[in-house]
Amino acid sequence: DAGITQSPRHKVTETGTPVTLRCHQTENHRYMYWYRQDPGHGLRLIHYSYGVKDTDKGEVSDGYSVSRSKTEDFLLTLESATSSQTSVYFCAISESGGRETQYFGPGTRLLVL
């Protein structure tokens, strides 16, 4: 998985609680992404980062925030989890300089009850 770890790998939480997912990379890649994967929807981009402290919204950003204080870490926060945020969350990284391959982490399975 190209030097990408995600934690936790599984989480069960209750509606209304805050949740933070962590993506850690050892590749020193500039770009990092958070996706969610749901049956029938494929992969949808939540937020992405193009450098430390530089982030932008993706297709399905409502209810999510991100932070990147170090090159290697990209955090995804669900401010107040809802059942509709039950999903598998994938982090991805890519190099700078026009390289277009995104490498994906192993995923975090989140269940919001």
Add this chain to the structure above:
Amino acid sequence: QQQVKQSPQSLIVQKGGISIINCAYENTAFDYFPWYQQFPGKGPALLIAIRPDVSEKKEGRFTISFNKSAKQFSLHIMDSQPGDSATYFCAAKRNSGAGSYQLTFGKGTKLSVIP
């Protein structure tokens, strides 16, 4: 405009047969078209990719055919094997400023290759 439409949703192919997955797009800003392969419990992994100035790209048993005028592209898996059983996603890339880019994914095709 951002959508990538993928078909079929699921596909069953006999071992040794040809698997064909199709994708279509509308946004002419897309300039790179990768295919990802995902096994259960794993993250997607890049399989093969093509640029719109090329009509076909082949890597081993995997071939992408690209029709720019029709805004369609497809993945062909020749001599399909049980180990090819996975979910396949097409994607399309567009630039999004600050040197970054975004991938828009199709909804996926679950391929089952039966012996």
